[in-house]
Amino acid sequence: MTFMQxxxxxxxxxxKxxxxxxxxxxxxxxAQFSVPFIPVPLTLQTLAILIVGLSFGSRLGAxxxxxxxxxxxAGLPVFANGGSAAALVGPTAGFLFGFIALAYIAGFVAERTTNVFAMIGGALLASVVLYIPGVAWPMALAEMFAIEGKWVASSASTIWTYWVSPFLLGDAVKAILAVMVVAGGMKALRKG
Structure with missing residues (x-):
């Protein structure tokens, strides 16, 4: 049973x-709490999405x-840099679409356990999975449209240095915080 259930x-x-x-x-x-980074901003989106996934479950979270x-x-200013359909095909689109998997995986774990350590492991796994479409999309986009950019023909070390490593510690902290928020809410419900 999820927190929201x-x-x-x-x-x-x-x-629902x-x-x-x-x-x-x-x-x-x-998403509006954003620190400008290149190539993608550092936001609190992943924290919120993990909380939503852990609280709502896999399907409703996704x-x-x-x-x-x-x-x-539709143009509502919900993304870190506003809102438009163009964001769903731009260099950061892989992360945006990866958010679906982030919520689903976190929710999947939360539906199966209330063990805090298992939930942290699931939230960390979900955060790592986010990098697959996040990094793959701009590389595919660049190749498909022959776009010149820093990600084109980048080495694994370049991708690691600019697209992954600056965000790992923050993602780990956000995963742990999300689990603590949801586990704390569940504990409060049981006492109440």
């Missing part, structure tokens, strides 16, 4: 809809991220 009781379409809308707004607000992406594609 325990907190809100029976699942109804109205509750409100959770998706509220969760996507939570992610959008977190659906919430899909709603968030659709809001951005």
């Amino acid at each position: 325990a907190a809100t009781g029976a699942d109804t379409l109205l509750k 809809t409100l959770m998706v809308v509220g969760g996507s707004m939570f992610i959008a607000i977190a 659906l919430t991220v899909v709603a968030y992406l659709l809001e951005g594609a």
